[in-house]
Amino acid sequence: MSSQGSMSMQYVARLANRSLLRLSGKDVKSFLQNLVTNDLSRQQEGDVVYAALLTPQGKFLHDFLIIDRGDHVLLDTHAERAADLARRLTMYKLRSDVILEDANTDFCVFALFGDAVGASAVPAEAVLQYQDPRLATLGLRVLAPASLTEDAFTGVHPASQQDYDAHRLSLGVPEGGSDIQPEKNFLLEANFEELQGVSFSKGCYVGQELTARTKHRAKIRKRFLAFHLDGEIEPGDPITANGKEIAVVQGFSRPYGIALTRLKEWHAACRDDIPLSPEGLVISKPEYVVLPDDLDSEEA
Numbered sequence: 001m002s003s004q005g006s007m008s009m010q011y012v013a014r015l016a017n018r019s020l021l022r023l024s025g026k027d028v029k030s031f032l033q034n035l036v037t038n039d040l041s042r043q044q045e046g047d048v049v050y051a052a053l054l055t056p057q058g059k060f061l062h063d064f065l066i067i068d069r070g071d072h073v074l075l076d077t078h079a080e081r082a083a084d085l086a087r088r089l090t091m092y093k094l095r096s097d098v099i100l101e102d103a104n105t106d107f108c109v110f111a112l113f114g115d116a117v118g119a120s121a122v123p124a125e126a127v128l129q130y131q132d133p134r135l136a137t138l139g140l141r142v143l144a145p146a147s148l149t150e151d152a153f154t155g156v157h158p159a160s161q162q163d164y165d166a167h168r169l170s171l172g173v174p175e176g177g178s179d180i181q182p183e184k185n186f187l188l189e190a191n192f193e194e195l196q197g198v199s200f201s202k203g204c205y206v207g208q209e210l211t212a213r214t215k216h217r218a219k220i221r222k223r224f225l226a227f228h229l230d231g232e233i234e235p236g237d238p239i240t241a242n243g244k245e246i247a248v249v250q251g252f253s254r255p256y257g258i259a260l261t262r263l264k265e266w267h268a269a270c271r272d273d274i275p276l277s278p279e280g281l282v283i284s285k286p287e288y289v290v291l292p293d294d295l296d297s298e299e300a
Contacts, residue, residue: 010114010121011159011167012142012150017178019082020103023089024072027096032066032073035092037187037211039202045070048130048141050197052176052187053088054207058214060185061088063176063197065133067143074143076109078177092206108146111164112156113139123152134195135288137171162253169256172226172286179224179235179251179258187211188220189260194288218292224250225261225289229281233257240277241269247283259283267295 023032033040038051045068052063062085064077077085086100093100111132112121122129122142132138150158165178173195174180180190188211192198200215214220225247227239232254239247239259246266247259266283269276276283285291 010112010116010118010156011163012121012153012156013111013113013159013161013164014150015109015111015164016161017079018076018109019079020107020109021075021077021082021086021089022072022101022103023075024099024101025097027098028073031093031096031098033202034204035089035206036066037192037198037205037207038066038196039199040066041202043068046128046130048133050133050195052192052197053085054187054205054211055183056206058186058207058210059183060176060180060187060190061085061182063180065141067128067130069128074103074107076141076143078175081177081182105146107143108148110142110144110148110150110153111139112142112153113159113164113167114156121153121156123148123154125152134197135171135173138168138173165251166253166256169226169251169253169258172224172258172284172289174224174250174258181250185260186214186220188214189222190224191286191289194290221264222260222262223289223291224258225266225283226286227257227259227281227283228255229257229278230255231278231280233278233281239281239283241265241274243277246276263291264295 036051038049043049047068049066051066053061055061062081064075067074089100119129125148126142126144128143129140132141174190233249233252235249237249238245247261249259251258
C-alpha cells in the first residue's frame, strides 16, 4: 500500500498500539462526565464518543474513544499510556462506585479503511462496529474478540499498523501517545474541536476553564497541520523557513506527517513562496481544520 491518495481498495489492520480499559459500576457515567472534555449526557448504548483527560491547567494528558456498552464503558486508548490513564482515573474516583479493569484479554480493535469502506466486510464474531467519531474518512473501527485475525474479514486486504498510521497522518489527524505530547500541548492546538472531541456547553470538567478561555479569546497561535516529505525526518525535528523554525515534527510515517505549526509564520512562508527545510517538505492544512481569516494581522 503506497499512499492514501492512491488507495482503491479496502484494508483492515489490527491496531496493536491500542489498549482497552473497562469501567463498570453505578457511578461510571457521572464519574466520566465530570472529568472528560466531551459531553456524555446523551450517549446511549453502542454510541462512541471521542474525548480527552486534561491537567487542571488545561494541558493534554490522554485521549480515548469512549464506547458505551450499556452496563459498562470501554476506553480505547494508546497502549503505552494506558497504565498512566488507569492510575489517574483511580486517583480521581475516590469513593465513587467505579471499577477499572484491563479488557485486552477479551477484546481487540481493528480499523477498516480505504475507498468505499463497508460494514459487509466485518465478520459475524465482531462485538461492535462503528464509524470513527473523529473523522468519517478515517474509516470504521471494529471491536472484536481478542482471538480474531485480519483473515476473518471479507473482501479486504490485510494491512499493518504502519499502513493505518500513514492513512491517519495523510488526513492530518493526531493521536495522543504518538503525536500529542502529554503535559505540553493544549487541546485546541491538536484540532480537538474539529475532531468532535470537546464540548463547550457541557459545564465543568478538569481543565475546562483554560480550554474555554482559549476558545473564546481565539488566541490559538499554533496548530497541528499535515505535511508531506519523501525523505526521512523524526519527531522533534524542526521545520524551518529562511532558517527560522516554523514547526516541529510530532509524528511521521513516510511520506505523511504531522507538525505543530506556528500559523502566522507558516502562512507568511506560503504567501511569499518561501521553500521549507528539509528540502521538499510541504505543510498543508488538513481539509477538516478551520483556521482564522486574519493570519496576516499583527495580532494573529
